[in-house]
Amino acid sequence: MDPAVIGGRSVYRAFFEYMSQEFVPTTMPLWVWFVGCTFALIMQCGWIILTAPLWTGLTNCLSASLKGEPSFPITSRWRDIWHQCYKPSLHDKSQDLNRLLIFCAFVLVLPAAIFIPVCTLTVNGFPVPNLLFICSLLVGATLMLILPLATQGYFSAVKASVRLLGEGLLLPALIPIFFLSGGRNLRSFFTQIYTLSPLTDGAAYVLAGGAICVVGVLNYDEGSDESDYDSTCLPLTGIDKGVWLLTSDCIKVCWLTLAVDIMWPTSLAMPMVVPGAALMSQWFGQCVESVGLWICKMGIAALLLAGVRLVVVSSTRMMQIKIGTVFLLGVLAWQMAYTYTP
Template sequence: MTQEVIDGPAWGWLAGCAFMLLVQAALMVLVAPLFTGVTAWVSAVLEGQSGLPVMGRWLDIQHQFRRPGLRSEGEGLNALFGFSAFVLGVLCCALVPVFTLTIAGFPAPGLLLVCGLLVGASVLLSLPQALQGHFSASQACIALLGDGLLLPVLVPILLLAGTHDLAAFLAGLHALSPLTDGAPYVLAGVALFVVVALGPDGRETAGAMAPLAGPDRGLWLLAADCVRLCWVTLAADMAWAASLSMPGGMPAGQWVFQCLVGAVLWVCKLGVAALLLAGARLLVLPATRRVRIRLGAVFLLGLLAWQVTWAHAPRQAQSMNDTQLTDPSPATDTTGPTS
């Protein structure tokens, strides 16, 4: 009997990766409000306050879904913005690697597409407040301007990924040390983290939810939490890709075990990110100044990471040439037998 040869990855690995993406998306949607609650609790502790529940964000979302929706005339568009942002947020939850990468040949998006979806979701989250027509809409317009300029500012970071998809790009970073060859990508991860750290604070978030009530308000809150968690996870993946599992070259049981280890490491990274975000919330800055610092920091860190990467490229090429010179391939004897 002849064994059938399948072109590309095995169907078992394809089904396993698809199942892991569904589990990952559901896990991130459940963890996103908890991460926001932990960040708010740590920020309250640093400010000397107490009594703020860690599950407060989840309780608020559940309370909003139980309330009746109060839509006045012309406010159906605000609900559509919140629902569209939630759809993009859930899609990004499935696209951003959390505890494992996908196998070669599995459809994977590029870093530009993921960042574009996250920026688009952030813009949709700011539109309800921007369309109010009141004085508070100025803060939303400032946030829209910052989000609109964010994607062009991220160009140096996007150039680091080249034309590879996100899974292949992170697989190339898997073996790099964060202290040596992977240092430029740590800077890129810090730049992505600045997007979240200097984003809209709680007061601006409360203003953006002003036109929404009931389930529309709860869906807006859940969408904002998912987008924030995706930014944090993407930054952690750029800074330390070694925590992600590599499928394909191992038994399925070992891969599942590495996925569990990756999930534990992801929770640890979220704890560090919550502490850093809580410290950033202590900086009281006007909205316009925070947008300028946000864009400037992301641009400078991304440009620095890009320059350091190009500085390492000639050294890597020279080392490859030196290796070829010191270890040449054996020459083929073309001379015939002597008479």
């Protein structure tokens, strides 16, 4: 092998080992591995961004059929976003801050969409954040989405401030679940709970997943009366509003994906330590299977969300219930795990 390749390998290896502080076990040329893995992560991010509006469309459809109302097709949300992006923007100079906030929110969702496992655990060598990191990203992005509403003043500001405070306080409410994950990164956390039975020693993690699911599900979003109010009062037009809608969908899908991953980690494919040809094809098969399972899981989540929309509770009360339930479920889950591993 010529020295340049060896040099290149050592540089790549040093880079990845430095980034992730762990050994990169692979037998294939490292650049192939690097390009392949990066491509896979970007594909996953793109997959979440593409499917999030479809999922919201599905939820709207289900919700409408449960209520007995006529419904739009599943792709209606995507069409709406597309339409907003190509609508002439009635942009006021004073709304530059709003535009900045919305795009920051979108950019903050991207790492979350990259690192939350959809079909497989992230392969070794890539830096993987922990649960606190991902949740802070999602909470931060949500706050940035609500801020344009809160800066309008008058009654809208009060309502939006309640939402802002409630969404911000979700981070402290999730603290017991962070302790449950033990500060480990997502890969080692999922590896640890991979083989646990959901009925006995893994029950605590199912409960924790339920708590995170509550964060994603207990929301007033598009389609309900409250959020119609939100989207009509939103001081955004054109592409800003398009990105706002897309980001809010992505945030919901990220929360729910994280929740179902923690509830049922076995549905994810586990990357092998030393890839060989046979093992590789097996892993790809598992990945395809996991994507199918993910679609099923998100379908169930959509049904759940559509059911939640039938409940008539004011948004403030919804926020109170959400924070209380998340914290309570988290404490219970932590307690159950504590009895198993004191």
